[in-house]
Amino acid sequence: MNIKNMKENHKLLAEYKYELGEIDKGYTNRTLYVNISDNTINSKPVTEMMKEKFVGGKGFGLWYLWNATTPTTRWDDSENEIIIAGGPACGITQYAGTGKSLVCSISPLTDIPIDSNVGGYFGPLLKFSGWDALEIQGKSDKDIIVYIDGNNGIVTIEEAPLEAYDAHILGEQLTEMFADNEEDKRNVAVVTAGTGAEHSRFGILNFTFYDQRRKTTRLKQAGRGGIGTVFRNKKLKALIVKFSNVKGDLNNTFEQSIINKTGIKYHKEIHDLDHLQNNMRKIGTANIIEVMDAYDLLPVMNFQYGSHPDTEKIKSTVFIEKYLTQGVQDGCWYGCSMACAKAADNFLLKTGPYKGHRVTVDGPEYENAAGLGANCAIFDPEAILELNFYCDTYGIDTISFGTATAFAMECYERGIINKEITEGLELNFGNFYSSVELLHQMSKGEGFGTVVGQGVNRMKKLFVEKYGANEEFLFDIGMEQKGLEYSEYGSKESLAQQGGYGLTNKGPQHDEAWLIFMDMVNNQIPTFEDKAEALHYYPMFRTWFGLYGFCKLPWNDIVPADNKYTDEPAKVPEHVQNYLDVVYGVTGRKLSVDDMIKESERVYNFQRIFNIRMGKGLRKDDRIPYRSMGPVTKEEYESRQERYDTQLREKIGYAPEGKTTEEKMAALREYRENQYEKLIDAVYKRRGWNSNGVPTLKHLKYLNLELPELMEVIKDLQ
Amino acid sequence: MSHAEVILIIKLNNRDFPWEEGLTIEKIMQIKKFTFPKIIVKVNGNHIEKEDYAETFVNDGDNVEIIHLLAGG
Known part of the structure; x- marks a missing residue:
């Protein structure tokens, strides 16, 4: 050059x-x-x-x-x-x-x-x-x-x-x-x-x-x-x-010694415990590929299923042993001992304009392996790395691309779109070459890739209007809400996570709340009120990272050895205190946990009102596709029939014996959709919003957020 | 009800779970495919360390908590 x-x-x-x-x-x-x-x-x-x-x-x-x-x-x-x-x-x-x-x-x-x-x-x-x-x-x-x-x-x-x-x-x-x-x-x-x-x-x-x-x-x-x-x-x-003179004291902090002390304590934890916990230093977030599969949470074939026998081929150890360079510092900012920004070096590309080049691929993160891989039934680590590379260099979101491609693949497999519409691409599940071709087309601005690149929401409308697809079915299987594609976790068996995706400000991204284990596995939040409390605390807590410039991962991708003896291990109380200490050290502001949540609540409610000003942000906009709640198709139901039959019997009092799959699916759907509505009611109440999802004037007063421009937006929606 | 039809149960995360002779924490983990590494185990409120999973027998009526710590993101 x-x-x-x-x-x-x-x-x-x-x-x-x-x-x-x-x-x-x-x-x-x-x-x-x-x-x-x-x-x-x-x-x-x-x-x-x-x-x-x-x-x-x-x-x-x-x-x-x-x-x-x-x-x-x-x-x-x-x-x-x-x-x-x-x-x-x-x-x-x-x-x-x-x-x-x-x-x-x-x-x-x-x-x-x-x-x-x-x-x-x-x-x-x-x-x-x-x-x-x-x-x-x-x-x-x-x-x-x-x-x-x-x-x-x-x-x-x-x-x-x-x-x-x-x-x-x-x-x-x-x-x-x-x-x-x-x-x-x-x-x-x-x-x-x-x-x-x-x-x-x-x-x-x-x-x-x-x-x-x-x-x-x-x-x-x-x-x-x-x-x-x-x-x-x-x-x-x-x-x-x-800027050429980075030093550790440039923030001119209020009390540097507090930050130093807290940091040393944390770095020791990473050193002593990471290899016993999530192995972030070796594999990064991809450590959970096989975990999600084991718990039936890995999105497979456009979120139809939660596991697949071929996940073995893309499990984290495959990437560790064959592709990811070990033993080098992989922090994306100085001083990060978690160092989870993994990379595959000298990776040989097989397709596209850089075919034959050996490149460094940043990743894969869990979302990439799950979205580009399992969700499109591409269980090939080299395919995942190549898709990951091209997404990054072309400037394409791996999550939206994975979810949108999975949707297009399901539509192709079901005959909703065909080879004529895709301009010759065989978009069957598992077809890596068609998937990567979509990316190359997006790069060049040509072909069916530009259609997939519009996202699931617009593809749904196009397939209905131009190709006569069934609108309701596409709503059920199109994994988007508010226009944003779902990130890569199956939420069918966790009502709280349905809310964790559906009751977000920006759309279904898990960075507000990931509650699946607490809900589905641990059964720690059984009532609507419990779930609502979790859907208040965690989104607010996690919003806070984005106000101060913190990464979420060091909070709970490693925990102190004695965390299990605390009252609320899921919150990792010692690490929460670490953050409060660091913020005190930087700004001189001594915050309590309640202060922290309130700081986030202000911004969170502001964003909600911003959504309302832009024409979204009400209850109707928090509706979610049924694929995120339960089995849309017979195949999905019958693949987990024992689970669903048991739930019909025990939770609804509906005897599945002698019923057709369609009858059972209808009963389950009615129940689950009703549960989601009740969850919305509970969460809105906890967040200080009315039944239409609008922050109340009283709540804004509590938050000291009575800005006239905000009041103007919501005054007629009380 | 005949003896063969009696199903003994424990509580696992406050849900019924069938008890069987020789049931250990390790065996519950295998049956449930609990492979996540950050897990807290308690039996009747008492913490069980990882190295003791194989030797910790669970009795009919025990209250077992196998808590997976939040992750993701």
């Missing part, structure tokens, strides 16, 4: 100089605003109100997005923004998982705000360069980059016509371009999308970090909701930040 030539062809569109400043207890107290329509760049103050009500991270992102948009703003409108913000704890290096950024935008899939969290170095380096958040608005008519030089206090907008688009190349090119030398590469962080992000609605953002041992740029993804699609629609090719 001729980096010099690429750089010489950059055309400077705007330059902005700023004072570097200092961070004060985790905050820089200002935001970098960049408008790429008129090429203006400004500094905006972060106000005390913002810190008090929204804390940082996702809270700041949603607040800026609210102020930038109107109820009619759609994802491709110029006023839509992409906001990246780390949060006050982002960038400390003494505790694990402290390099996260939250990215917010109006989603091309859902038409409501999406938030997606991501590792890599961009968020921390952005803060060290002087900015709590980066707010990008407008649309360019030419491919551009935005470069933040945090060493010299200069921001530029530049036309960048010659660089590549795909992430694994573009990340390398820009890292090379902006680093002074090999040693300096770790001081450069790049955000890119990819060619596929342009031609689908589920484009991702890739955040780089330079891996000095592998001598390559690694990629972490802000994956959900199509923010990469917004990015490319704005003609953004990349964002780059450079």
Whole structure:
């Protein structure tokens, strides 16, 4: 690659100089605003109100997005923004998982705000360069980059016509371009999308970090909701930040010793216990592939089933033994001893424009193996790694792609679509070559890949309107809600998890609550009130990570040795206290658990009202597909007949003997749908919402969130 | 009711589970395919350590809790 030539062809569109400043207890107290329509760049103050009500991270992102948009703003409108913000704890290096950024935008899939969290170095380096958040608005008519030089206090907008688009190349090119030398590469962080992000609605953002041992740029993804699609629609090719003096004390914390002490205690736990618990340092989140299969929770063939004999071929040990490089530091930010960002090196690609190349594949995460693999009945580790690679470099969300492809495959197998419609692709379950071809088509913007790239919601409408498919059946089997594809866990046997997916703000992503074991296996939350309490606490607790810049994984993917003797082991109380201690150390704010939940509740309710302002966010929008609740088809029922017959007998008092499968399915469905409605009632009540899912004025008062603009949205819905 | 029809039960996570002669924690784990590594086991409120699963016999009427710690995400 001729980096010099690429750089010489950059055309400077705007330059902005700023004072570097200092961070004060985790905050820089200002935001970098960049408008790429008129090429203006400004500094905006972060106000005390913002810190008090929204804390940082996702809270700041949603607040800026609210102020930038109107109820009619759609994802491709110029006023839509992409906001990246780390949060006050982002960038400390003494505790694990402290390099996260939250990215917010109006989603091309859902038409409501999406938030997606991501590792890599961009968020921390952005803060060290002087900015709590980066707010990008407008649309360019030419491919551009935005470069933040945090060493010299200069921001530029530049036309960048010659660089590549795909992430694994573009990340390398820009890292090379902006680093002074090999040693300096770790001081450069790049955000890119990819060619596929342009031609689908589920484009991702890739955040780089330079891996000095592998001598390559690694990629972490802000994956959900199509923010990469917004990015490319704005003609953004990349964002780059450079900051060359990372040290452990740059946050100018309130009391550093507390953070150090808490971090040392935690690192020892990782060292002593990880290999006895989830093995995050060896395999990362993919440790649960075979676990999910054993508990009948692994999505198989578009969530029809929960396990498959061939899962053996893609279990975690296969990846550990044959593909993932061991013994290297895999943290996506300094100081993360969990180091779960695994990678397969020298992986030989078999298809596509990079066929024959040997590449580093970041992953697979559990979701990739489950979505790209089991859910499409592709039980081949090399196929999963290749799909994973192309999703990343093309800028495609592995989860939405996996779920959307699984849906298209089921439609193909059932004759709802055919080879003529797919333009020759045989989309049978298990067909890796057709699946990866869909990706290549998305990259090029051609063929049936662009149809799948519209997502399940739009595919359903198209198949009904154009090909005469049965609308109700497609609603039942199409695993999306609010327009977002389900992430990769079967929820049929856990009512709480049905709510964990269905009663979310952004759509069915498990990062609010993963309650399957507590509910289905442990039977710890048997009543509606118990489930509602869990569906209040966990979503609020987990929202909190995104306000401060923390990664969720160190919370409960390892637990202290004596955690089992605590009153509520599932909450991992010692780790909750660790977070409160770290936040005290950073900001000087001494929070209780109740304070923590209340901080999250403010942002969570704000997001709910934001959804309502955009036309979603009421009870009707929390309806979920029946495939996530129970067996849609005879085959599904009969594959687990003993389980369902027993439930009919014991839970409903319905004797299955002598009944047809259809009769039994109807009885079970009526029961389960009724249970879900009762769950909604209980959860809304617990969250302080009315029966239509609208936050009450009383609850906003309790949260000290009586902002006039919010009241205006909900006053007539009380 | 004949003797053969009597089904002895224990409570497993507050649900009925059939008891059989020689039932141990390890055997319950095998029957239920409980393979998740972060598990807390209690019998009648007393913690059972992992190394004791094979030797811990469960008696008719015992209250067994096999708690899987939350994960995912």
